Amino acid sequence: MLELNIQSKEHDEARQGEALLLKNDLLINNSRKLYIESYGCQMNFADSEIVASILFDHGFETTGTFNDADVIFINTCSIRENAEQRVRKRLTDFKTAKSQNPGMIIGVLGCMAERLKSKFLDEEKLVDLVVGPDAYRDLPNLIGKVEEGSREVNVLLSREETYADISPVRLNSNGITAFISIMRGCDNMCSFCVVPFTRGRERSRSAESIVKEARDLFEAGYREVTLLGQNVDSYKYKADDKEDGAVISFADLLAMVADVDPLLRVRFSTSHPKDLTDDVLYTIAKYSNICNSIHLPVQSGSSRVLDLMNRTYTREWYIDRINAIRKIVPNCGISTDIISGFCTETEQDHEDTLSIIDLVQFDYAYMFTYSERPGTLAAKRFEDDVPEETKKRRLTEIVNKQRSYSLKRLESQVGKTHKVLIEGFSKRSDQDFCGRNDQNAMVVFPVVDSYKIGDYVTVIGETCTSATLIGKIIE
Template identity: 75%
Template sequence: MLELEHTTKTHDESRQGEALDMLATGKSTGRKLYIESYGCQMNFSDSEIVASILLDNGFETTKDYKEADVVFINTCSIRENAEQRVRNRLKEFESAKSKNPGMIVGVLGCMAERLKSKFLEEEKLVDVVVGPDAYRDLPNLIDKVDDGSKAVNVLLSREETYADINPVRLNSNGISAFISIMRGCDNMCSFCVVPFTRGRERSRDAYSIVKEAQDLFQSGYREVTLLGQNVDSYKYTAPAAEGEEQKPTVNFAQLLALVAEVSPELRVRFSTSHPKDITDEVLHTMARYDNICKYIHLPVQSGNSRVLELMNRTYDRAWYMERVDAIRRIIPACGISTDVITGFCTETEEEHQETLSMMDYVKYDFAYMFAYSERPGTLAAKRYEDDIPEEVKKRRLTEVVNKQQEHSLYRLQNFVGKVHKVLIEGFSKRSDQDYCGRNDQNTMVVFPVDERFKPGQYVHVLAERCTSATLMGKIID
């Protein structure tokens, strides 16, 4: 799943009225909650679930961890640098705790299970450790810490989807939101810890997903992103009552259509697709609905079949290229992004060149690119020697990054001179004289503010120029 390198803090203005209602009824405990999230979009979505659970138990949210009674860091174990960042951040929280001894510090998410003993016992940095399937237990675990105990729940579940929880939209712009459609992963990619930290794959009730999309649209949101480790393997069958016939199964293509039909004004995105599972039915559904964005994140990881087999990706180079061909045939204007790992165990120079040639074949719109980092507990760590020197990994990564910059610029140059439908997300980071938003292909577009329009509205923008990452233009009628 793509990895994001930024932090979300719990501050949800859309639920401030609800918090005030709790104060009036006496339900509020007066305790304040602060959450930071690292890693993939699923972690950010999970933080919204956690905030909802604790808000319903009387907590309020704060943007300042120094004034919080409970501080959580929602973690990622995908890359080594993420773990070091979390550890450094916990030491900052430890300093704040020395001035506020009643503060509870906890670790949530994927890193929790693997490093629970280290965080709790060896380094004594946290009071509570909670895995991704145990968030409902948080009020009880906090009570245990209040009573003077350390608290841990990292049990994985085969059923938990949090389908009945209405997430608090953290740091929300009120326009775009994530909807988690499934949890866990059944793919055993040899470099990945997700199956061990998030458990087996299970799909959420399709009707609860549609209801969440409807509620978001009614609340003013205009874009939803359906989230799963592998959305293409989504499969939900509603339980049949005694004596009833078995109800039909809803697959991902059908779910996409159901969400798209909430409103033509609601944009639908999704992440992440697995090359072995993405079907022509999904592609034809995308082509059929104008409000399903024409963008697919399709991780390749390597362009060489032998390395893909070592990675246990269950497809080869030819299969991946055929799926790209199908996307180009069925959705000609579709944007495609990817993940690339350089320097995987035993990768030769010739095999690295095949990754570069795959990039030339696809010409990705953008990519998330990393040098291989061995993760303890993964199949690769158990089976293969991490034998590629760091300087070789980094040199190969540089070549991949340079190649991608060329292709990103190429893709954006092809957008110049064309009109793009853009959902205004807010002001540009650089100037309050410019709006920004994304086109169908998930490319950021920047354009001067027009007082006739405001965030949450669609506009048509003529792209006049570009950088390697951004389109710039003007609104046209």
Template identity: 70%
Template sequence: MLDLNIPSKEHDESRQGEALVLESSKSNTGRKLYVESYGCQMNFSDSEIVASILSDAGFVTTSDYKEADVVFINTCSIRENAEIRVRNRLKEFGASKVRKPDMLIGVLGCMAERLKSKFLEEEKIVDLVVGPDAYRDLPNLIGKVDEGNKAVNVLLSREETYADINPVRLNSNGITAFISIMRGCDNMCSFCVVPFTRGRERSRDPHSIIKEAQDLFNAGYREVTLLGQNVDSYKWKASDEENAESVNFAQLLEKVALVHPDLRVRFSTSHPKDITDDVLYTMAKYENICKYIHLPVQSGNSRVLEVMNRTYDREWYMEKINAIRRILPECAISTDIITGFCTETEEEHQETLSMQEFVKYDFAYMFSYSERPGTPAAKKFTDDVPEAVKKRRLEEVIALQQTHGYYRLQQHIGKVEKVLIEGFSRKSKEDYCGRNDQNCMVVFPVSDAYKPGQYVNVLIERATSATLIGKVV
């Protein structure tokens, strides 16, 4: 990942695959499971659900795929590069299968749903293809493969939320965790495959979410991130009409914040058309709700936004930014930007740059447009912006974001900020690292007086291009 003042690896949709390891004390089948995940936070959260389901079925995991009996790769369809990495990784798994013929290899997630036939026909090593809503069926499907059959379940559900599954926290630092509050997406952005690979929106029972947050806090976790493709459209209503309870996202956010003042709460991702002032006022009300919002703009031009089917225009987005600045003056804002979308002109690209100047984002995910098969854009529009132009426009967006990101970091210098210690710095065991309220990484010297999982007040003394550096006071 480029050092561009963008959020942590945990938030990067283009993130490299990562093996997820579970230590289980349950009786086991003697079979070892290896899970490798790519893509967004939801995929990593889903892998924790998969590990929980298979742990209950007697599997234990390993960090070495070469010694695994069952190998799963949890996939992403957002970017073409992610699919290329997955296919290359499958070839590596296939080499191990030649040496270990009984190894079972499965593809999970968004690519599984979209490319099910291709995986089974072209990738001869793939035994099992399972979509995001079918993970409960994994033990049964593995049994079918054991009997010598290929197995597929990519059916999408209007009800599945895995609310009753207690996710296994994989490769956890024991301090931060994800909580999935909803699944699917009803926003038909023309460039996006998510509605087709993850289905329609459905929200989890808030009581199960609160219980999961409370259980995490009791287990020593001190930060949770509420996950959804569009958290602001969270909406739950009890089926019991006599005791009908309706909960929106602002209300859910408050309920989670009330679990404990020492439990930090973050959320991702917001949609500009849905985020309300009620959410902003709830954030302002509770100190433990982090002042950080990921608000994807995608383009700064109204016509391009219409072609993208984003359902807001430039002025609407700017008013949302103004509301955030008014209600939450210290709030950090990050975004997504796509350059070179179908029919984008040079003048329209300049409006994206001017939007960057208007907001001065703290972080950004920046990509040139990559046509995804099956999306409305692929069906209706021609990918007509030359690759060289896309690349040049992306370079301009990145260069401007580097300037703004560094500017935002410099605003913290001289301030004392509350930081949750997550562990040692990547570069040195003599330094701890953790995040402040605005999701900036902060590095400071280790001391016997404090340890990971504790909050400390750090005086910010200087900033690099991506990190704040200071000392505990």
């Protein structure tokens, strides 16, 4: 997760690849250069690693400088209008670079591909190819056709594609933490969300391939994996060789990955309140290497608004799940998503959201104003009728309240000891290590020469900000 705990969920910072790639324990110096920028959720970053792997096998290495690239891809997010505006601006930068290098190929990947393909390709002529999340295997073929002078599109969605057989190339990796995609798509039809339309129907990867990827990562020196899915709690997989009809649930999968090795930390994201079962919570409680941290988006504290959002749970249901977490995993960190100013939201609905923040006291939250996305159920059914200034005022109240609880939650960890995996050096100083504790709080502490990145250490919290716990290693 991000080091700052209170911020917009839209995470637009570009992540760049490395110049040489290590795959299957062989260092291969490929001749063609690929530059990828990823925007949005962790799934997009994981998808970029799949793309890099596919193209690596076809003669590409990655570069951190787009002017040096033969092929530039921008992996897009359609969650908010602002993200689309930034992507369009970035594509203009790339088009300028292409004017100096006419052979350069520019492509758009991911969630914007289907909806904006005609704009990007034909109207604005910003790109040479547009490829959706289920068509990445076709990239070498599409690049070849573009080199012959055509513009190409493949945004077909699949009911089967999971990329389970592809070993991702870890971009910008610290060699310690990694994402593992366990499923793709989403069957929830939240009225504000484009994901079911851009990523297709839900399908789960084989448990065997997930466990193998986790084991391979551990053997390569990684010490933490985050299992990713739009809704991990709905993971279900029936192996072809199982005649008894037994289905592997998310709770089962968590246990299987945790069993890879006690030194492999396991996290996951994202959960859906309607599907978070007690079985998952008891599995977390059973395994010391499954982190006590759950991201459980509430979106609104008003049952009326939740119904309009088609979230399929009520305020009361959400509170029941919070109570179950507190009971079964008492020291669990809980984070959330909150939308301000959804269609028809009243002041009372807004007060309900503020009150649920008071009730739960989240460790941190991703908070943003409602942004209507074309093609969604909300765009078709409801008027975006809350004035922008009202949305912003309500968001400010939400952020201020949550900031106070983020500080309070971290203050409660001061004076306590925490098991922390050293992930790297602090952004501010190479004299300090940083890593996260079990509850997903970022911890910063002075370097001790006897420890290195990838080690587990015990840190006592001494002070904190609203986003970071500050402490020192105790022997």
